[in-house]
Amino acid sequence: MFSFSRYFLKSLVIVVISISILVAIEAGTLKTMSEIKWLDVLGEGGIFLMTLSWLVAILVSRPAGTVTNYLVLGLLAFLTSSLFDLCDEFVRVSSSNFLSWFESLPAPVGLLLLSYGLYHWHREQMSINEVLRKREYGVREYSAIDPITGLYRGVYMHDFIKHQLEQRQCDFCLAALDLNDFGTFNQHNGYIDGDRFLRNIAELILMNSRLNDLVCRYAGDRFIIYLPSISIEDAEAQLQQIEAAIANLSFKSQQQQTVKQQTVSCVLVQCSDSDTVESLFFNITERFERLKTASQRELRIA
Numbered sequence: 001m002f003s004f005s006r007y008f009l010k011s012l013v014i015v016v017i018s019i020s021i022l023v024a025i026e027a028g029t030l031k032t033m034s035e036i037k038w039l040d041v042l043g044e045g046g047i048f049l050m051t052l053s054w055l056v057a058i059l060v061s062r063p064a065g066t067v068t069n070y071l072v073l074g075l076l077a078f079l080t081s082s083l084f085d086l087c088d089e090f091v092r093v094s095s096s097n098f099l100s101w102f103e104s105l106p107a108p109v110g111l112l113l114l115s116y117g118l119y120h121w122h123r124e125q126m127s128i129n130e131v132l133r134k135r136e137y138g139v140r141e142y143s144a145i146d147p148i149t150g151l152y153r154g155v156y157m158h159d160f161i162k163h164q165l166e167q168r169q170c171d172f173c174l175a176a177l178d179l180n181d182f183g184t185f186n187q188h189n190g191y192i193d194g195d196r197f198l199r200n201i202a203e204l205i206l207m208n209s210r211l212n213d214l215v216c217r218y219a220g221d222r223f224i225i226y227l228p229s230i231s232i233e234d235a236e237a238q239l240q241q242i243e244a245a246i247a248n249l250s251f252k253s254q255q256q257q258t259v260k261q262q263t264v265s266c267v268l269v270q271c272s273d274s275d276t277v278e279s280l281f282f283n284i285t286e287r288f289e290r291l292k293t294a295s296q297r298e299l300r301i302a
């Protein structure tokens, strides 16, 4: 269907109403006051005014397009019938007069157009809902991102793993990295450089991760990598590559001084059928605690 502009539709409404009134007056003779049935005027006038208010509401609130066209044309046709019906109360016309056609015919045609317009309005609303739903999903996803590193937040990783376990998908390892003495790093270099350093670490981890790995900043200076469909040996090899990349990072402070190399503690956990998300993260935390007192390499792997 043609997409009429809203200006065209507004003009059409004014023209149709004006012509209808003129035609109704010209085609008959005015009734005397005693002949007018005011109760009918009230009822038919009410229908006319309500239809007109719907028409105005559509014209004011809806953008131009197919749905608006059908709604406006449908309401306008119905309005024409109700207008002639109303004029009937003030103008005497013979029953054979062509005006009686104008009173009866446009209403059903208008209701048909209106129904078709409402059907398309429903479809349009479904598409809008779909777009909004996707956008809302995007916003929600955005809230799952840590603004400093651009990685997922820990809570997202937590929910993600929980979902995986609910689906009985436990073929994965979790690799966790915790920067050593990052508090001292902050004290020496300041928090701004601390943030930049965290960003560098995040980039290094991402560069050494596979496409389907999921990396998150779990807490202040702790990162966790979800490694799906991987053997513990391959996961260990990947973790060593990340560790080596961090050890070789030549970080420059804002004063362009190279900062002393930063070391990192690493822990690797393989998921088993009996694991829960809580047990996995508890395992990681406990292992880090033990690493603080014993730097045995075998503690890395569980």
Ligand SMILES: Nc1nc2c(ncn2[C@@H]2O[C@H](COP(=O)(O)OP(=O)(O)OP(=O)(O)O)[C@@H](O)[C@H]2O)c(=O)[nH]1
Binding pocket: 148, 178, 179, 180, 181, 182, 183, 184, 186, 190, 191, 192, 193, 194, 195, 198, 219, 220, 221
């Ligand atoms: N720059 C910066 N520092 C942060 C941020 N979040 C946490 N930290 C710092 O990270 C440090 C984490 O402290 P700890 O968990 O004790 O870790 P640590 O100082 O590395 O000590 P160990 O883990 O025992 O080696 C604290 O000094 C926090 O202030 C952040 O967003 N930016």
